[in-house]
Amino acid sequence: MVLDVLDLDALRRWVVAARSDLATYAERINNLNVFPVPDADTGTNLLMTVDGAMGSLTFSQPADLGRAAADLAQATLMAARGNSGVIISQIARGVAEVLVESPDQQLTASGLADALQRATNYAWRSVSSPVEGTILTVAGAAADGAAMHADGSLLEVVVAAVEAAEVALVNTTEQLESLRQAGVVDAGGAGLVIVLQSLRRVVESGGGPVRPLTEPPAWLTKEAAVLTTDCGDDDEDGDGPGYEVMYMLSDTDEQRIARLRGILDRLGDSLVIAGGPQTWSVHVHVDDVTGALNAGADAGRPHRFQITRFADEIAARHPVAVSKQTRTLVVAVTESPGLSDLARAEERMVVAGDAGRIARSSAVRAIRETQLDDVLLIADSSRSSGTADLLEKALRDKGVRVLRPGASGPVEFISALAVAHPEQSAQEMLGSVDDALIDLSTGLLTIAAEEFETAEGTCPKGGVVGRIDGEVIAVGTEALPVAAEVVETLVSERDCEMVTLVAGERAPDTLADTLRTSLGRAHPDLEVTIVAGGGPYVLAVGVE
Known part of the structure; x- marks a missing residue:
């Protein structure tokens, strides 16, 4: 017996069913993702x-259906990720409002x-510039299908919504040029259909x-054949915004939201x-991240920030080509x-040091797609x-063998990168890296976040x-004297031939050049190399 009402x-x-289905098919949905940005x-x-919605029902556990639905809607909004996640949260909002207004809940x-x-x-109202052929089209079709059978049974309404949504989803391939070229349906719409299908199975279960x-439908077994880097379907030059910015906003009102919408648009x-x-x-999606954040601050109290650089996401999904000689990635x-x-100049795959869950998932997928059994991970901090x-x-x-050098830092990263050749076996590569690091002594200059005693x-x-191998050996208010002491200590205490200076984002413009000149006078036989690292440090020093 099927359900007559949803309690x-x-x-x-x-x-729970929707979460389980999305977990099963998330990777397939990612493979459909070409619009508005092919970031998978x-x-x-x-x-x-x-997941956020599940957390609400797990921890709040209200006995009242209206309260449960309201908690669900709020949790889904707070947990929403990406354009499609925010739109899905509006499904929960619609359900919650109807339940709160229902006398028998x-x-x-x-x-x-x-x-x-x-x-x-x-x-539709939440999207500034709605586009047909997206999750919005699929949601509209589902609502229209349900409305045509609103006088029937609950199962008839659900079946009509699912079937109308599936038809609309298949048609999205011809509604957006990027989808037509890739030969896939809209990824967000596919996710919505899966959520509606899970509801159909719950209703059909009759409480059991x-x-x-x-088996997954045909539209879910495809993978994008053509991927663009456009951030908009009509962006002819392909040079769309570089960042996705998300945040929650409180302490505001409709008027300020309208003004914010105009600014961000x-x-x-x-x-x-x-x-x-x-x-x-x-x-x-913007290039001016600061402008987007400042606009939010002017409109209310922004919090729970998420900022994603599309180039990092797409690069993680599309690593450099792997040649037939490659044995270790x-x-x-x-x-x-x-x-x-x-690293990119050396045609190595790059993952951002602060990569979030989505970027890491993309990287894992890209690594597995190489079908190599061994991976060497080198880190710079x-x-x-x-x-x-x-x-x-x-x-x-996932069954991939992973190798890790015994140290991480800017100079260690450069040394490992120089000797790690993809045609080596995993053990040969790790041996080469370990040998290079054994011969390396390092120093690092950073800025103190708080006062402390040394x-x-x-x-x-x-x-x-200034630190050498992690131990503080010098402190000061100016970078040059501290850097000079670190460099001279490293050079004088070790029999070395090469010095590497990696300038960070906090380094004065002339710091590395001044040190190289000084070293040239005091130690004319030393080979000094300067690298513009740009990381969150003043200077990294390596001698070997």
């Missing part, structure tokens, strides 16, 4: 969004049709076990502002722009090393700290 138990089972994260974003056939229509209206997934595209009245979710995990460029740890775990869970005296907040 609290059915709502919970819908969320729509499936992941939707999964993370529904049950979602009937007509109530579900009403909820889907409200959700569609909210979704929800039947398992069948001028700054970028793919603008979605949803929610209210207390909390709003803001999503936009070298992956550079770095937060120094100059070292990222250095403690933060990058933490990201490499997460990558290592994810790769090992054996060399008090280092003030904002002061320059």
Whole structure:
């Protein structure tokens, strides 16, 4: 026997079923992702969004259906990731509003049709420049299909919504040029259809076990054949915004939201502002990240920031080509722009040192697509090393053998990169890297975040700290004296032939050149190399 109404138990089972289905198909949805940006994260974003909804029902556990639906809507909005995630959150909002208004707090056939229509209206209003052929089109079709059967049974409404949504989804391939070229359906729309299909199985279960997934439909088994880097379908020069910016906004009102919408619409595209009245979710693609954040600060209290650089996401998905001679994949995990460029010049795959979950997932997928059994991860900082740890775990869970050098830092990164040749076997490569690091002594200059005591005296907040192999050997208020002491100590205490100076983002313009000149006078036989690292340090020094 099928369900006649949706009660609290059915709502919970819908969320669980949707989460399970998205977990199963997230990778397939990612493979469809070409619009508005081919960053292969729509499936992941939707999964993370529904994860947030599950957290609401798990921890709040209200006995009242209306309260549960309201909690669900708020949690989904707060957890929303990406354009499609924000739009999906409006489905939860529509359901919540209908349930709160229902005297018996049950979602009937007509109530579900009403909820889907409200959700569609909210979704379309939240998008600054709606585009046909996207999740919005699919949501509209689902609402229209449900409305045509609103006088029937709950199952009839759900089936009509699912079938109409599937037809609209298949048609998206011809509605957007980027989808037509790639030969796929819209990724966000695909995710919405999966969520609606999970509801259909819950209703059909009649309160019993929800039947398992069948074979995926044909539209979900395809993979984008053509990928562009356009951020908009009509962007003829292909030079769209470089960043995705998301944040939550509180302490605001409709008038300020309208003003914010106008500002962000001028700054970028793919603008979605949803929610209210207390909390709003803001999503936009821009080049001017600072402008987008300042606009949010002027409109209220922004929080829970997420900033993604599309080039990093796309580069992670499309690594350099692997030749037939490649035996071990070298992956550079770095937060120094100059070292990222250095690795790319060597045709190595690069992952950002602060890569989030989506970027790491893209990197793992790209690594596995090479079908190589062995991977060497090299990192340029403690933060990058933490990201490499997460990558290592994810790769090992997928059966990939991962090698890690015993040290990380800007100079160690450069040394490892120089001797790690892809045609080597994993053990040969690791041996070469270990040998290079054994012969290397390093120093690092950073800026003190707080005042602290050292054996060399008090280092003030904002002061320059000089370390050799992790031990503080000099502090001061100026970079040059501290750098000179670190360099001279390294050179004088070791029999070395080469010195590498990696200038960070906090380095004075002439620091590295001044040190090289000084070393040339005092040690004319030394070979001194300067690298523009640009990382979050003053200077990294290596001698060998």
